[in-house]
Amino acid sequence: MARYFKEQDIDEFRDCFYLNTHNNGMIVNIDELALIMRSLGMSPTIPEMRVYLKEKGGKLSFADFLDVMHTHSKKEKVPEEILEAFQGWDLNRTGQIHVRDLKHILCQWGEKLGTREVDHILREANTMGPYVKYQDLVGVLSAPVPDY
Structure with missing residues (x-):
């Protein structure tokens, strides 16, 4: 193995x-x-x-x-499953989700994150403006942690 x-x-x-x-x-x-x-x-x-x-x-x-x-x-295909979940929110199929909606999802559903944690995720994903390209966000979140 x-x-x-x-x-x-x-x-x-x-x-x-x-x-x-x-x-x-x-x-x-x-x-x-x-x-x-x-x-x-x-x-x-x-x-x-x-x-x-x-x-x-x-x-x-x-x-x-x-x-x-x-x-x-x-x-287990976690990134693909996350993308499918985002697509459920993306009714117009723009490939984007409003930052307000993303914050609501992350702070209110499932294993709830704090506002600071969500802000850190958004900074890490280099979000600019009111929308986030969720494919880029999933790429950042599922990237392996650097082994320094």
């Missing part, structure tokens, strides 16, 4: 895996798998996790877990 992930990612996966497994370094139930995958930023469904465990005989070693992470990462 090293060919699919950076060494730094594998180290993070390993730390999370061994911190949260309590059965001789094996994942043996959905609760453990869910905790680990969600801690690593994935959003697997319960049926998906059942399949992952069943395919590996009900137990996941770290090598099996890397395989599951690779399989699941191909399924």
